[in-house]
Amino acid sequence: MDQPERADRRVGTVRLPYSTEYPVEWEADVVLRDGSTTHVRPIRPEDSDALQRFQMAQSERSTYLRFFAALQRIPERMLTQLVTVDHVGRTALVAVRPGTGGEDIVGVARYDVTDDQPGRRTAEVAFNIADALQGQGLGSVLLEHIAAAARERGVHRFVAEVLPQNRAMLGVFREAGYAVEQHLDDGVVTVSIDLDPTDRSREVMADREHRTEARSMQGLLSARRVLLVGPAQGGTVDELLADRVREAHAADPGDTELLVLGEDVTWADIGSVDLAVVAAPPDEVIDTVRRLRGTGARGVVVLSAGWAEVGPDGVARRRELLRTAHTEGMRVVGPASYGLLTNVPGASLRASLALTAPRPGRVGLFSQSSPVAVTASETVKRRGLGLSTLVSAGHRADVSGNDVMQYWQDDPHTDVVCLYLETLGNPRKFSRIARRLAQVKPVVVVVAGRHGSVVPPGHTVRATRAPRRMLDEVLRQSGVIRAENTHQLMDVAQVLAHQPLPTGGRVGILASSPSLAALVADAVAAAGLTVVGPPEPLSAGAPDDEIAAAVDALYAPGACDAVVVVSVPVVLPRTDAIARAVAEAAARTGRTTVVSALGLHGMPDQLASGDVRIPAFSTPEDAVWALGEVVRYAQWRTQDHGTPVRPALQEGVSDGVARARARTLVESLLGQDLDAARRDGLVLDQAAAAELLACYGLRLWGSRSVRTADEAVAAAEELGWPVALKIAAPALRHRADLGGVRLDIADAEDLREDVERMLAAASVLVPAPDPVLEVQAMAPTGVACVVRSVEDELFGPVVSFGLAGDAVDLLDDVAHGVPPLTDVDVARMVRGVRAAPRLFGYQGAPAADVDALEDVLARVSVMAEDLPELASLELYPVAVAEHGASVLHATVRLRPAERRTDAPRRALPG
Secondary structure (H helix, E strand, O other): OOOOOOOOEEEOOEEEOOOOOOOHHHOEEEEOOOOOEEEEEEOOHHHHHHHHHHHHHOOHHHHHHHHOOOOOOOOHHHHHHHHOOOOOOEEEEEEEEEEOOEEEEEEEEEEEEEEOOOOOEEEEEEEEEOHHHOOOOHHHHHHHHHHHHHHHOOEEEEEEEEOOOOHHHHHHHHHOOOEEEEEEEOOEEEEEEEOOOOHHHHHHHHHHHHHHHHHHHHHHHOOOEEEEEOOOOOOOHHHHHHHHHHHHHHHOOOOOEEEEEOOOEOHHHOOOOOEEEEOOOHHHHHHHHHHOOOOOOOEEEEOOOOOHHHOHHHHHHHHHHHHHHHHOOOEEEOOOOOEEEEOOOOOOOEEEOOOOOOOEEEEEEEEOOHHHHHHHHHHHHHHOOOEEEEEEOOOOOOOOHHHHHHHHHHOOOOOEEEEEEOOOOOHHHHHHHHHHHHOOOOEEEEEOOOOOOOOOOOOOOOOOOOOOHHHHHHHHHHOOEEOOOHHHHHHHHHHHHHOOOOOOOEEEEEEOOHHHHHHHHHHHHHOOOEEOOOOEEOOOOOOHHHHHHHHHHHOOOOOOOEEEEEEOOOOOOOOOHHHHHHHHHHHHHOOEEEEEEOOOOEOOHHHEEOOEEOOEOOOHHHHHHHHHHHHHHHHHHHOOOOOEOOOOOEOOEOHHHHHHHHHHHHHHHHHOOHHHHHHHOEEOOHHHHHHHHHOOOOOEOOEEEEOOHHHHHHHHHHHOOOEEEEEOOOOOOOOHHHOOEEEEEOOHHHHHHHHHHHHHHHHHHOOOOOOOEEEEEOOOOOEEEEEEEEEEOOOEEEEEEEEOOHHHHHHOOOEEEOOOOEHHHHHHHHHHOOOHHHHHOHHHOOOOOHHHHHHHHHHHHHHHHHOOOEEEEEEEEEEEOOOOEEEOOEEEEEOOOOOOOOOOOOOEOO
């Protein structure tokens, strides 16, 4: 169904920027507690029969808990009312699964607005869950979705009447993490829920999302009985793919039972299966998913192509595939997937095109690209690096790196996570999951094409206007190790999989020649590490006692944190004496060690001692680069990452009330001219901007627009002397060098003269018949800074910081962050620009009030996170004095909000 055009609607006294039409954007596929999936969507009038079937199937207890009375069958008039809603004041969402007579409803959530006052709109909410799905987390999912829908409609408080014995529903409200109040009156519990997300509600949602998505992936990766479905017609690429799966299984079956449709089984006698692998045209794949109903299959791996990459028809087929699979309770891997492999002892899965699997190991590998999955798995074999899991997502229609990271976080067989990504469909979710995972397991990532705008065929990604380095910032905030290519990916994985994390960045060097030692020392310094002491010289032909003495000195207690060994004999043949001595010392001391030695690469036996294996690299530079990345990760893991910034918004006013004021103001402003706001955005005047900023505790320095000298003097008398005078045109507002700014005007005579000179200059510089000037009270002198926020389609809110000035703008000396930010993130942004020394007493100037500046940046980040309607915000300049920071001008542009990629509700890609 295409998204309908949105119409305007008046609610109370506010004209709202949304429609009474069917809100298709509220549809979503969701994962339940057992890892199965279902579909959530708004109710429709044609759902009356399904709703009646749902009600008649409910137990007497469930009916009583919902309606406080026995109600076996819903009366027709009431039924019509329940399925007919306006999606504004009355809304209902249903969870559906396929049934014999069409879709069956398995859960209902609805709200009805009871208090329509703008800014504090309240609704009564009710839920009804099918008996068979109670305890599967569907009530929690529906609460998230109905709450998200309510917030979009300006509702920010739910009330519910619940019988005391309905402990399950009371638990759903209590455990959701929202601010909840409840009281008992006349045998009924009245629950009041504030729908503004809290730290606790975000934590609860993330934890539930983690558990359900991990369980969903476990259902795929623990499959033992796999069905292979090939094309109906032979002589195609799909037939070759199916043949390759059969050949691969014959060569290495692992612990997988492979059933071939048409050879081993027919649809009539298929019985139960855990997973299906399909190589067939799109229509046959979709038909296969429907036929899998009742088999217990938890997912389908689609090897074949021919979907979104072929155009709009392929996009529609992919959408149908996902809707069919998710409604049937299954996940989709692919299309164009290389398949799935696991090396779990006694339960290894073989459901891929790989003729032989890499040996068992502690590394989990995810790849979107099938060709990269091939080369990466071959590289793993060549280097002797074992894998726990290989997942190839192909075009990533459903299962993504986010899902697999959720699984790997608790997987006891995986210690290191490696991801090859072609696109990030949801960078905010990626950052959130990766940051949580990286706290316990290292994550190494390659993102292809991040320096360009090419989207691989078959991938659907939202457009972005964020700077290219924004993705680098997302990765940095996530704590992942970023590799430039698969070669570096494997280099780092070798160190992480087989060496302990270093305790610091002090590096000892053992080299077979002074020239090699100098080369390694330069590489160590370039990697941001510190060389400890002079490098230990050790020639290739040194006797055993000399080797032992050099190695013992290098591995002495406290001598260093990590060791780099380089041995390249020029004339003498290579011996393994140094390798054996280093391996034994590394195993004995637990010192992180890397080696570059002639003839050794990967994980050679010569560098093994007991359970410890030392990675060997082809060049010293590769060894040092990999070690440097591991050291940085180890340091990140032990650092304090701070707490989310939560500044008090307004003194004497609760944050909830301040946010309600902001939402009411935004709704009112957008409602004045919706069409123009959608088309161009609504740019606020300074009075409206000041009112909105004040909701977040940001004071905009007062100013007055004037056109004559008399008006300027009157404004100065009102604001207080001395004043500043500026040309209001954006291009000249900050340009003192072009005559656009005059400061410290102390009296009326000087102001009149400055107005005449500036009007004369403005008539030349500004192409307008009647130039406008601004008079502003002088703020304390300080360092001029710029704080900005932009709502990006892909990244959501992006906050940036820099110092003001042409040089800074030309050099793009700007720090970026993606909210929610922590206090550590904010401090890093302020200190991360190259011009930051100007804030800390540069060349004898007084130090600026950095705490006040960080407070401004924190408030902007909270405002941007709260208000997706905030299309752009620029505070320029922010004058940071010795005491305090003054916001002298604000440019605010609003636009009706679209749903963010990481909305506060759990949903699969659709």
